Amino acid sequence: MTVDGVTVTSPLISVRDMRVTYGDRLVSHVPELDVYEGECVALVGESGSGKTSALLAILGLGDFSGATVTGTVLINGVNVVDAPQAQLRRVHGTAITLVSQSPQAALNPTMRLGRLAKLSLKQHGVRGHEANVRIADALARVVLPDEILKRYPHEVSGGQAQRFCIALAVALQVQCIAADEPTSALDVTVQAEILRLLDELRRERNMAMVLVSHDLALVSTLADRIVVMKDGAVVEVGSRDEVLHSPKSDYTRELLAAVPVLGVTS
């Protein structure tokens, strides 16, 4: 593709007219969205506005919660909306993976973290020494001690569980992280570390990110582009600066105004 004489690589993820419905209730509609390598796109908006639903549909996991997804979502040329399982296997954990909203519930209660990490890498053909090195490296990046591998999910704090999920994505070396509220359980110093980490991953490995968050201030530090959602619809899409400094929709303005600031009691 060529824009203004400059060659642009094709997008990693390309969404067209994607609709997510539960029964006959449309909960999320994304008309058009492209995510390029190394780019961070954020979905923000009201609770229940369909951000998580959209993210899962983009991952090709819409069916998981009983949702019906229509439209197209191309990842590495695979339309994950209706791809057969054999093709999805080449997308999940390779092109894209998930970092979920509720940290502890996202991990299997009966499996030690180390075993989950090992199994995940093995699923993608990485084993033995190489797997150990990757896991150790990933843990170091998300600031967790190796000893955590021996624990069960209920034996780690919420923040530690979330960082472990991010470590899995790092160890798998995916091209894109789909993150649902990745830092909502982290304290601000660790959150800052994670944001920095995600930013580094983006720079070093050209990793793309689709970030769902309700925290506009947080999103504004990391995202290149922001998609604002309300009641299942996209009300605004724009570059970070456009959305923050010249918001077009009323809802975006409302969101910006409601951000609490330390030392200013509302």
Added chain:
Amino acid sequence: MGRYLVRRLAQAALVVVGVVVLTFVIVRLLPGDPAAAYAGPRASPEDLARAREVLGLDKPVLVQLGMYMSGLVRGDWGTSLHTRLPVAHDLSIAFPASLELVGTALLFAVAIGIPMGLLAARYFGSPVDGGIRLGSMFVAAFPVFLLALIVQNLFATKLGWFPVAGEYDSKLDATSPLHLYTNITVVDALITGNWPIFLSTVHHLILPALVVAAYPIGVVTQMTRAAVSEESSLDHARLERALGFTPGQVLRRFSFRPSLNPILTLLALIFAYSLVNAFLVEAIFNWPGLGKYAVESIRSLDTAAVAGVTLIVALAYVLANLIVDIAQTFIDPRVRLS
């Protein structure tokens, strides 16, 4: 963990004492006079009084209970009126035979029910699932004695694939006598390498065990299906999918283990239920288990024997539960906390 174990053991002991008291009371409430039964139909009043004394029936109830309990602990479970042998001895022969039958049935239930349940969960809501669900409901609801008669008639009498009745071919006792250790024939035959008897017992076991297994297969299938499919709808399964595991792998490797706890609890329940449920099957297949002994005991108002049967079933149940509870702490680390 240690504390959990101690508490669990104390609980089990309490249940056992409760059951002992209960069996004692039930036996006292049974109609008929055991002294009369003991002394025989033409006993004089003196004979009756002596029988009373021998059986301890002239003492206050609490003393009788105490005697009964201390007897149990010493291994004296009383004397059976109809076999005229110690109840403990009778049970040590009949119970292992029942255990053999029910244990095999539960193996079938696990070996068939769990894969069926997993299959149904994997294709939840599809015709495969529907078929399995219907089938499992059918086998669980089918009256066991009817099933026993049909199966025996078809596969043993008509087709001749399996022997009609008995535990093994008794002719073998002459050619290759069996040394008893556990009194469970298959086990003893296996550990002593007595292959003729082993094969014969397995051959005899299959039909009655499958009949006893019908209900357990049905409920284990349904429980596995429900527990595993619920577990697969939780958040962790979503992450596992996103990490590149297929729905089938998520089911087997990730959702199955957290679902094992309710399945195990169910198995412990079914075990006790099946011990009793097998009585009819034992009668039809002439299996030398508790069933025959229990029926005889009830018919002859054999209080000590009835109490013995009740008690051993209850003990088996308590033990099965204890084992399951301990197993659960290994399967699900969260259990250790509560």
Added chain:
Amino acid sequence: MTADLLRADGVTLSYAKRAVVHDVSLELPKGPTGVALVGESGSGKTTVARALLGMIEPTSGRVMFGEMDVSQFSRSERAEYRRTVQPVFQDGTEALDPRMTVGKALAEALSVSPDAHLRGAARASRVSELLDDVGLDGGIVDRLPHQISGGQRQRVCIARALAVRPKVLLLDEPTSALDVTVQAKILDLLRRLQHEHSLTYLLITHNLAIVESLCSYTAVMFAGRVVEQGPTREVLLSPSHPYTASLIAALPRMGGQIPTAVGRADVGFAESGCSFRMRCPIAIDACLASPELASIGGRHVSCFRANDVNGDPSIVNSKEVTP
């Protein structure tokens, strides 16, 4: 004799013999008031809340409910306490029974509340009032926890706790999954209830900006210890402990750069001496010893150099070479 409703008295808390909270004291006075517990992920905030709920027994120290030791409760006292103190746990997915619809979960909570006598339409209207309070619509009652969004789950947990009409609410990250507009609504609701019903809150949060609206008092935890506590405005606006200062420096600012995490969190914490030593930009040799939680002005701080920090968050950025 104290007027405290709920109080941790020098509690040390352990999981499987590993102490994760050391000698923490915290007082929750009669409402309307609020105490905030902030600090590093894994520092033991949730653990303290669990102890206040009687879910784990302290290895030393006590948890007192009025004049009574929580671990020595009789059955009826425990029931009373359960009605008075309600938790809202961090993770809505874990806290809600996956097999119970939203409506059922609320009805169950109502059955132990002063509204237990409500039946039929009256009960239904109380349920919808609760849902309305937290900004949820009534259509949600028939859904299971995994059929609603993360923020909706979190609000169901809040509604369930409020259903019991407690005196004390332990709020563990109650708004972490909520967008700012809904969060503002919930905070308004909590503030209103706080005053109308004289409620006491223990607010555990990473979101320092919401602390002030509910809590007049704040305790900061690091590595299982309270390192600074005092009136919220003072602690958060002019911190005295270098860790508190680094927390504030790490807040993301609208449209700003990714905040600098001062004293990189990957260093962990020291086992002896001041536990913040390895990350502290102004550590000195004296810090090899353990600082006591000492009173300075209106607050308590455990730092040998508290007077040097003295309300200046930028101290953590100083490249000052330690003497």
